[in-house]
Amino acid sequence: MVETTHLLLELFLIFAAAKVMGELFERLRQPAVIGEILAGVVLGPYVLAWVAPSQFTSGLAEIGVILLLFTVGLETKPRDLLQVGVLASSVATLGVVVPFITGWLVMRALGNSTLESVFTGTALVATSVGITARVMADMKILGTRVARVILAAAVIDDVLGMLLLAVVSSLSNGRTQIFSLTVVVLEAVAFIGLIVFWGSRVVGRMKPRLDTMAPHNSAFVLAMVACLGLSVAASFIGIAAIIGAFLAGLAIADHREAWAIEGKVQALGEFLVPFFFVVMGLQLNLKTLGDRRILGMALLIVVVAVLTKLIGCGLAALPMGPRDALRVGFGMVPRGEVGIIVALVGLQQGTISDAIYSVVLVMTVVTTLLSPLLLSFVFKGLSKDQASSPGAPSIGAKSL
Amino acid sequence: MVETTHLLLELFLIFAAAKVMGELFERLRQPAVIGEILAGVVLGPYVLAWVAPSQFTSGLAEIGVILLLFTVGLETKPRDLLQVGVLASSVATLGVVVPFITGWLVMRALGNSTLESVFTGTALVATSVGITARVMADMKILGTRVARVILAAAVIDDVLGMLLLAVVSSLSNGRTQIFSLTVVVLEAVAFIGLIVFWGSRVVGRMKPRLDTMAPHNSAFVLAMVACLGLSVAASFIGIAAIIGAFLAGLAIADHREAWAIEGKVQALGEFLVPFFFVVMGLQLNLKTLGDRRILGMALLIVVVAVLTKLIGCGLAALPMGPRDALRVGFGMVPRGEVGIIVALVGLQQGTISDAIYSVVLVMTVVTTLLSPLLLSFVFKGLSKDQASSPGAPSIGAKSL
Numbered sequence: 157m158v159e160t161t162h163l164l165l166e167l168f169l170i171f172a173a174a175k176v177m178g179e180l181f182e183r184l185r186q187p188a189v190i191g192e193i194l195a196g197v198v199l200g201p202y203v204l205a206w207v208a209p210s211q212f213t214s215g216l217a218e219i220g221v222i223l224l225l226f227t228v229g230l231e232t233k234p235r236d237l238l239q240v241g242v243l244a245s246s247v248a249t250l251g252v253v254v255p256f257i258t259g260w261l262v263m264r265a266l267g268n269s270t271l272e273s274v275f276t277g278t279a280l281v282a283t284s285v286g287i288t289a290r291v292m293a294d295m296k297i298l299g300t301r302v303a304r305v306i307l308a309a310a311v312i313d314d315v316l317g318m319l320l321l322a323v324v325s326s327l328s329n330g331r332t333q334i335f336s337l338t339v340v341v342l343e344a345v346a347f348i349g350l351i352v353f354w355g356s357r358v359v360g361r362m363k364p365r366l367d368t369m370a371p372h373n374s375a376f377v378l379a380m381v382a383c384l385g386l387s388v389a390a391s392f393i394g395i396a397a398i399i400g401a402f403l404a405g406l407a408i409a410d411h412r413e414a415w416a417i418e419g420k421v422q423a424l425g426e427f428l429v430p431f432f433f434v435v436m437g438l439q440l441n442l443k444t445l446g447d448r449r450i451l452g453m454a455l456l457i458v459v460v461a462v463l464t465k466l467i468g469c470g471l472a473a474l475p476m477g478p479r480d481a482l483r484v485g486f487g488m489v490p491r492g493e494v495g496i497i498v499a500l501v502g503l504q505q506g507t508i509s510d511a512i513y514s515v516v517l518v519m520t521v522v523t524t525l526l527s528p529l530l531l532s533f534v535f536k537g538l539s540k541d542q543a544s545s546p547g548a549p550s551i552g553a554k555s556l
Numbered sequence: 557m558v559e560t561t562h563l564l565l566e567l568f569l570i571f572a573a574a575k576v577m578g579e580l581f582e583r584l585r586q587p588a589v590i591g592e593i594l595a596g597v598v599l600g601p602y603v604l605a606w607v608a609p610s611q612f613t614s615g616l617a618e619i620g621v622i623l624l625l626f627t628v629g630l631e632t633k634p635r636d637l638l639q640v641g642v643l644a645s646s647v648a649t650l651g652v653v654v655p656f657i658t659g660w661l662v663m664r665a666l667g668n669s670t671l672e673s674v675f676t677g678t679a680l681v682a683t684s685v686g687i688t689a690r691v692m693a694d695m696k697i698l699g700t701r702v703a704r705v706i707l708a709a710a711v712i713d714d715v716l717g718m719l720l721l722a723v724v725s726s727l728s729n730g731r732t733q734i735f736s737l738t739v740v741v742l743e744a745v746a747f748i749g750l751i752v753f754w755g756s757r758v759v760g761r762m763k764p765r766l767d768t769m770a771p772h773n774s775a776f777v778l779a780m781v782a783c784l785g786l787s788v789a790a791s792f793i794g795i796a797a798i799i800g801a802f803l804a805g806l807a808i809a810d811h812r813e814a815w816a817i818e819g820k821v822q823a824l825g826e827f828l829v830p831f832f833f834v835v836m837g838l839q840l841n842l843k844t845l846g847d848r849r850i851l852g853m854a855l856l857i858v859v860v861a862v863l864t865k866l867i868g869c870g871l872a873a874l875p876m877g878p879r880d881a882l883r884v885g886f887g888m889v890p891r892g893e894v895g896i897i898v899a900l901v902g903l904q905q906g907t908i909s910d911a912i913y914s915v916v917l918v919m920t921v922v923t924t925l926l927s928p929l930l931l932s933f934v935f936k937g938l939s940k941d942q943a944s945s946p947g948a949p950s951i952g953a954k955s956l
Contacts, residue, residue: 161791163615164622168784175664175777215612222564377575380827384568391561420823427780427824 166207173199173380174430180404187528189290192268192430196437209438213431220432221286222401223425226383228289229405230412230421231298234356235306237406240301244308245387248474251309251488252316254468255280255461262460263512266453271327274510275502278324279516280461284315284492285310286398286432287524291531292487297538302480305473306487311402315344315489318475321498322394325505343393348403355407363414373413379408396494436492444517453511454518462518462526465489486534490527495520560690566607567616573599587928589690592830596837609838613831619795620832621686623825625798626783628689628707629805630812630821631698634756637708639807640701640843644708646872647720652716653887654868655680662860663912666853671727672912675902678724679916681862682717684892685710686798686832691931697938702880705873706887711802713888714795715744721898722794725905743793748803751786755807763814770910775815779808785802796894836892836924844917853911854918861919862926865889886934889926895920 177191177198199207207213235242259277264270285307290304319341326333363375383404390400412418445451470485499516502508577591577598599607607613637644659677664670685707692703719741726733763775783804790800812818845851870885899916902908 159611159614160797161613161788162619163618163798164784164788164791167615168788171784172781175781211559211563212611212613212615214559215567215615218560218563219567334776374826376823376826381568381572381575384564384571388561388564388568391564397560397564420826421818423776423820423823424827425774426774426776426820 163212166210166213169199169207170195170213170216170431170434171427174434178430182485187291187294187532189287189294189433190525190528192433193437193440193528196380196434197440197442198437199434200438200440202442207438209435213435213438216428216431217435218397220425220428220430220435221398222383222387224286224289224293224423224429224432225398225402226405227421227425228293228298229402229407230409230418231293232307232402232406234306234352234406235410236304237352240305240308243473243475244305246311247305247416247469247484247488248312248316250468250472251283251313251465252281252320252468256320258460258464259457261296261457268512270280272502272508274324274327275498275508276457276512276516277496278317278320279495279502280457280464280491280519281313281320282491282494282498283310283313283465283488284490284494286436286492287490287527288487290429291432291528291535295532295535295539297398297535300538301476302483302487302535302538305484307402307478309469309484309488311348311399314399315341315348317494318344318394321448321501324442327500341379344395347389347393347395348399351407355403356410357406359411363411376417376420379404379415379417379421382407421444428449439493440521440524441517442521444514445521447514450511451518454515455522457515457519458522461523462489463490483534483538486530489523489530491520491523493520557644563612566610566613569599569607570595570613570616570732570831570834571827574834576832581808584724587691587694587932589687589694589833590925590928591842592833593924593928594950595742596834597840597842598837599834600833600838600840605701609835613835613838616828616831617835618832620825620828620830620835621798621799622783622787622882624686624689624693624829624832626805627821627825629697629802629807630818631693631801632704632707632806633809634752634806636704636812640705640708643873643875644705645712647705647709647869647884647888648712650715650868650872651683651713651865652681652720652868655864656720657782658860658864659857662856666856668912672902672908674724674727675898676857676912676916678717678720679895679898679902680857680864680891680919681713681720682891682894682898683710683713683865683888684890684894686836686892687890687927688887688931690829690833691928691935694936695932695939697935698895700938701876701936702883702887702938703939705876705884707802709869709884709888711748711799714799715741715748717894718744718794720860721901725901728832742935746796747793747795748799751803751807755803756810759807759811763811776817776820779804779815779821781818784805839893840924841917841922842921845921847914850917854915855922857915857919858922861891861923862889883938886927886930889923889930891920891923893920 173195174192177195179191181191182188194295198204201208242458251284256277260273260322263273263276268276288310292298292306297303302433319337322340324336362378362525383401386400386404387397390398390403391397408415408417425426444454465488466485469488470481471480473484495516499513503510505514569906573595577595578588579591581591582588597603599884601608656677659680660673663673663676668676688706692698692706697703719737722737722740725737726737763780783801786800786804787797790803791797808815808817844854866882866885869888870881871879873884876884895916899908899913903910903913
């Protein structure tokens with residue numbers, strides 16, 4: 157009973173705080189998502205300490221971000237994504253190479269060991285697309301070319317990041333297993349390729365059979381099974397679960413009128429997505445900001461983190477024109493939890509020190525807090541610049 | 557990463573198994589909820605052991621049952637509930653007195669101590685309205701008089717059960733605190749009374765102000781805040797959280813056209829309600845069924861549990877006619893987790909033995925597995941017998 161009361165209290169506090177703070181920030185004409193992240197900071201261990209991160213809160217957060225990317229996938233047709241394939245590939249590649257090498261060289265110049273420097277470079281690589289996806293969904297610009305390039309690049313970025321982490325950790329282990337590495341990457345590429353090229357066709361053939369296969373279940377239920385199933389599959393293969401959820405949405409996108417699931421998915425998102433951003437705030441380790449010894453190195457790495465994605469991805473996106481190239485660059489800046497996971501792997505292997513781990517934490521905290529602000533600024537006017545797909549729903553707000 | 561993969565896998569298994577088994581049972585013309593409970597049994601520790609009950613699964617289950625009762629509340633207007641108030645009060649009272657005294661006397665006759673007998677009697681009292689609510693929602697009979705009597709009686713039953721447990725545990729403690737007991741009961745009665753009598757009026761005045769108060773948030777968000785908030789409040793006062801959720805729905809029921817939240821709440825329920833029933837199945841301790849020493853006493857108590865609610869509630873409901881009285885009686889039979897909590901209190905106080913605790917567990921397992929079957933049987937034809945409110949949505953199934 158006490159356990160239940162406690163869980164419900166946390167649930168209530170997280171949801172209510174997210175909506176109140178989101179409302180506040182929207183009134184200040186700022187992205188609601190900043191309000192939600194700050195709600196987590198306020199509820200979390202460094203301010204009020206009313207909610208502690210737990211298996212329950214992180215589970216809800218995971219469901220939230222999966223729903224977010226699933227919704228974003230529903231707004232994105234495979235054809236549109238393939239059309240920007242070449243551009244997105246070069247955005248992703250330069251967005252991996254530039255931060256990795258720059259991070260490595262800067263850390264080496266600061267006197268760190270080669271392995272530590274390489275690990276920090278790796279932690280700078282992986283883009284966490286959650287914040288960007290949310291800001292784009294709220295601004296209703298998912299139908300633009302900029303959004304498509306960012307989303308396609310994020311998928312490729314995730315595979316490259318996984319590959320890089322595997323190589324770097326095997327270097328520090330002293331065991332380079334080229335065969336198993338190749339298998340893992342081929343698995344990931346095959347998984348993504350299959351869904352992007354054939355997913356939509358399979359989904360198209362399913363709907364007519366749905367009524368005879370499972371007359372008592374709805375298209376919504378089937379869609380949720382696909383969303384959860386592909387998230388689990390992606391996670392098993394070694395890429396991010398949210399990439400699986402995005403691909404599930406993508407496969408259904410061409411048939412979303414026939415499936416008629418958008419209203420229901422949106423309702424789920426309106427309830428569950430805020431948990432992701434509040435828990436993101438809960439987990440931000442503000443203590444790292446107080447350690448002056450590492451703050452200097454950390455702020456330098458923050459600058460490196462922002463500039464290298466901006467320059468790497470921006471350069472690759474230059475064919476779109478300077479303004480859109482800047483937007484794509486900023487869209488790839490947020491790092492989120494992926495960098496922390498890389499740093500954690502290094503810490504557990506004994507490759508990097510606590511100080512370097514803290515540097516990565518600070519980098520994550522700062523890019524997480526700044527990104528929504530920067531993004532809403534650079535994306536302003538985007539829907540006027542380009543033809544936006546009509547009726548793209550906002551997630552987590554505005555549906556009175 | 558591994559932790560996330562694991563959580564997602566459990567999520568996927570629970571949801572997919574619930575829907576597959578639910579589909580199977582609907583095709584066999586049986587309630588989908590049996591399929592969901594059995595899905596939990598199959599996934600659980602005694603069969604496949606693929607999913608272990610955890611803080612995460614029980615948290616999701618709690619959200620699920622809260623949404624279920626909130627939806628049921630939305631279908632129930634306060635006026636309709638008050639109209640059956642006198643009848644429901646006598647149903648609840650006889651439904652508490654008869655099982656308590658019978659359970660006590662039977663256990664005493666079997667040679668148990670007075671305290672153990674009193675505790676077992678108390679464990680037989682509390683109705684767990686989740687299963688009945690779900691079966692009624694799926695059969696679209698929430699608009700009937702039988703459904704109203706059951707729901708109103710369940711609310712009163714919960715308060716009486718709380719009072720009885722408090723008295724019985726203070727007896728075994730040797731500390732009878734009449735003053736604090738009175739305060740607790742008055743709190744509960746005031747909480748329920750305030751919402752039933754004034755909740756609807758408050759909600760009616762809120763809607764016009766909503767647009768100026770929180771222009772960026774939807775009525776749906778406000779409804780979810782109310783649902784979670786009242787669940788937490790109920791839990792703090794000492795009554796079941798689901799009663800708070802039911803009351804929140806009740807307060808909005810008169811204004812559901814203006815608030816237009818039903819589709820969204822239904823979508824949330826379709827995703828989350830199955831978790832409650834699957835986790836119910838996960839947590840059923842089938843081991844207790846294997847212990848022959850206690851199985852005899854347990855089966856006797858199962859018969860007492862079913863018959864006493866049937867007779868107690870049925871007698872009180874006789875003014876409705878014998879057929880509806882039988883329906884009300886069966887509707888109050890499921891015990892669920894409440895009896896286990898009572899037994900656990902007794903176990904922790906050292907008042908009851910492990911054997912008696914197992915007896916209560918068996919009683920819960922058997923009434924949980926049998927109830928949906930019995931209920932769907934006795935409720936058959938109810939919608940024809942009485943005027944059913946049109947458009948009451950089914951929860952968790954059928955919306956293609």
